Amino acid sequence: MQDRGAKQSDHSRDSRNSQDLLASLSNWVEAGALRAVDLAFTRFIAEEGGVTDADVLLAVALTSERNGHGHVCLDLHRALESPDRLLSRLRDDTDLSPQVREELREQLAALDLQDWVRRLANAHNVIAPMIDGLTGVDHVADPIAPEATGTAENPARREPAPAGHAGSPLVLAGSAERPLLYLRRYWQYEQRIRAGIQARLVTPVAIDVARLDGYLDALFGRSAGPQTRQATGKQAASENPEQPNCQRIACERAASRRFFIITGGPGTGKTTTVVRLLALLQRLAMPNDEGDDAPVFTPLRIELAAPTGKAAARLTESIAGQLHGLPGGAEAWGPVIPSQVKTLHRLLGTIPNSRHFRHHAANPLPADVVVVDEASMVDVELMAHLLDALRPDARLILLGDKDQLSSVEAGAVLGDLCQPAPQGPSSSPRLPCTLETGSALGQAIVILWPSYRFSQAGGIGALASLVNQGGVVQNALKLFKAKQDPALGIIDAQVISDPEDTAFSRLMAEAYGAKDSFLHQLRNQAPPADVAQAAFDQWAADILQAQKRFQLLTPLRQGVWGVEGLNQRIIALLRQRGWLGEAGEDSRAMAPRQWFPGRPVMVTRNDYSLNLMNGDIGITLSVPAPVKGGQAAGTTSMLRVAFPTAEGGVRWVLPSRLQAVETVFAMTVHKAQGSEFEHTALILPDRPNPVLTRELLYTAITRSKKRFTLLYSQEAVLAEALSARVERASGLQGSW
């Protein structure tokens, strides 16, 4: 007997067929709503998998589309509830878009969740169903399949694969109430992450608790309660002696755990805390007895990593500074706490032209402790590889700001794991920096506060906090209008009609014309051609340092409000003022018209042969170059791009060798993650856009060290950004 859902499905199936759907999807690609790859994948599923049910194919297309937007899976319930949140690439200013939106709404409105899930679960050729208790489903795949990749010694690496569905390109998982459709590879990444973390959560490290308090006292001072000032002598503007010491609590909890997350906003002491934690772990690893027969101390092998070269360089600098603050100083701790931070790709050992790494379950990293900074930028794929590459007994410590934008790639692992965490300090009067979930994962997370860089009393700290908590636009604008105190970080806002507005030109002139701007140094401090190379290295180092003084950020890539339009606009403005050299001065550079002295560029793809990482910023400079050959020998000038090295020096690269770079007078907020600038300006477009969210505003504001400027045209756009949240479907949220 057919149930009600099945009858409905017959009805909807009758009303159109898979060919109609594929034709619609083709139009959606034309309208920019889907990628060509989404359509190709759906066609493949229809043709190779023999799927004729249009509603199943629609789910497949949307799963692929969501994946392209950083979602690990398609949340079927959310899709039916809010169809307008799908197809985020669809631009509202194109003629086709109302029609595409309407078509999608109609198609989804005709669906019943249970019936849709049942039909997906029965599409055996292409989908492995992993949800128990679905009605009308004749077969549920076994989540622990014999072909699992785990080993007897390390069951955490077991990779579930469904019996009978082993090769299916999609997986239906989640729960009957919240069904999730995955591309198989992403489901597997999540499974590996979950298993890797779970195995660590249930196997604590045995420590000598009797020694723990004494070591914590040595690192944080005697009192277990209030925040300490011992390490730096600084006081947080909002410091209150009654506040619990979150940093100490983090170290205490992390000491016996194999998996731990230290999260917090800018300047809340994540690096300070992790350096103390590493010192604590080494102290606990030292034998207690120091007599002649005492066992030899074998220090823990520690590896430090970050997702980008930029973040790695910043942490390297910060760790080196923090080692001095430890009791005993860098001399005592330098030999057992490394300050050199690697990129995650380097740590895992990239294999050229492959998604795989040299380190994996069968060849794990020789490390006892791995610390990953800026973990909010690590996507599911990389996190799965990292967990695979850890020895079963190795500890993993993640640092990051859970409220920041996540990686552009699929998955927001840190945010998902911290999902039960409150925005800002928790309301628990007892332990405001810990979660009250009681789950093993909840116990392994500490949220640091307050910020030692920004007070909540006003300026940057107050604005970031208001945005994070979804404040209303009037309150945000009030904060901008309040009397500014440079000690709290200046914030200002300006209304502009568009990037041609004189207020925009004025801000650019102020930023790039200032005596301490990089362009000023480039023009006025250049050494004479006949001096030693060291003078040019120093000049370049000063320019690279000065480049961190100001950065324009935008949420968009294309159009006049996006990086492309803004870069052109700024270059034209700076040329008008004679502050930038003309393009193509050096005809030997490849694509000479693109290259000119003063062009700041960001590397957009790791280049191991040049040792340049995604996110590295360099500046194009004109430097003397010898001319070889007989009578004409002498010097000429040549364009070179100067990049900072981890050791504080400068590396020169020929422009022609740089394969993937973009100009960064303006930079997307996404690309600015992991970087900080003294002054950042965020320019908002003149109409709403799905990328405008609280997380984006928060990330942009917290890139500023001393000043933040908001340039906007419509208050309504700012209001919408303040109310929208990044929503990423993932199976890592929820029960642990």
Ligand SMILES: Nc1ncnc2c1ncn2[C@@H]1O[C@H](COP(=O)(O)OP(=O)(O)OP(=O)(O)O)[C@@H](O)[C@H]1O
């Ligand atoms: N308990 C503390 N007492 C006083 N100052 C502190 C304390 N903890 C950290 N600081 C200081 O606050 C500043 C920021 O600390 P730290 O770099 O550790 O924070 P973070 O969270 O890692 O910052 P970022 O936003 O750069 O990631 C540093 O100057 C540090 O010395």
